[in-house]
Amino acid sequence: MDVERLKDLIIKLLEDKKGEEILPIDLRKKVDFADYFLLCSAHSTKHAQGLADYVTLELEKIGIIPLSVEGMEQGNWIVLDFGSIVVHIFYEPIRRLYNLEELWLDLPQRRVKKMPQDQRDSLQSSSGEVLN
Numbered sequence: 550m551d552v553e554r555l556k557d558l559i560i561k562l563l564e565d566k567k568g569e570e571i572l573p574i575d576l577r578k579k580v581d582f583a584d585y586f587l588l589c590s591a592h593s594t595k596h597a598q599g600l601a602d603y604v605t606l607e608l609e610k611i612g613i614i615p616l617s618v619e620g621m622e623q624g625n626w627i628v629l630d631f632g633s634i635v636v637h638i639f640y641e642p643i644r645r646l647y648n649l650e651e652l653w654l655d656l657p658q659r660r661v662k663k664m665p666q667d668q669r670d671s672l673q674s675s676s677g678e679v680l681n
Contacts, residue, residue, distance in 0.1 A: 550611075550613070552584045552585065552633045552634065555613070555631070555633065555634055556573055556584075556585050556587065556634055558608075559587055559604060559608075559631075559634060559636060560573070560587065562603060562604045562607050562608075563587070563589050563600060563604065563636075563638075565603070566596075566599060566600050566603050567592075567596070568589040568590070568591065568600050568638070569589070569590040569591065569592070569641070570588070570589070570590040570641075570644075571587065571588070571589045572587070572588040572589075572650060573585050573586070573587050573588075574586040574587075574588065574649075574650075583632070583633060583634065583635045584633040584634060585633070585634045585635070586634075586635050586636075586637060586649070587634060587635070587636045587637065588637045588639070588644070588649060588650065589636065589637070589638045589639070590638075590639050590640075590641045590644050591638060591639065591640055591641065592640075592641060593624075593640065594623065594624030594625060594640050595624065596640075597624045597625070597626075597627055597638045597639065597640050598621060598624040598627065600627075600638050601618070601621060601627040601629060601636075601638050604629060604636065605618065605629060608631070613631060615629045615630055615631055616630045616631065616632055617630045618630070624640060625639070625640045625643045626638075626639050626640070626643050626644075626647070627639075637649065
């Protein structure tokens with residue numbers, strides 16, 4: 550799956566479970582270790598853990614397995630490394646504390662608006678199969 554479709558699919562999955570303030574940061578012109586950071590806020594540590602579990606399980610259904618997962622035990626800042634995309638799921642006060650957005654301020658940033666349902670449906674069926 551190309552990186553843009555994977556990014557959109559992960560955003561959809563985060564939205565499915567009420568992830569908040571989702572922000573993709575395009576890294577392609579700055580670093581060589583990833584194409585995107587995806588930042589997401591959760592309203593509690595349990596919510597952050599649930600988001601991370603859901604994204605991981607849904608992507609595993611289509612054969613995409615994270616290279617590493619960090620922070621699941623505490624749930625304050627969970628990092629899911631999918632190679633080209635690194636997902637950062639924060640308990641909201643922790644996100645404000647570390648403020649990764651400011652560290653990458655010179656990069657293009659735009660908050661994600663919720664995808665229209667027809668576009669979301671085209672990314673993944675209920676069985677987890679990615680559709681065209």
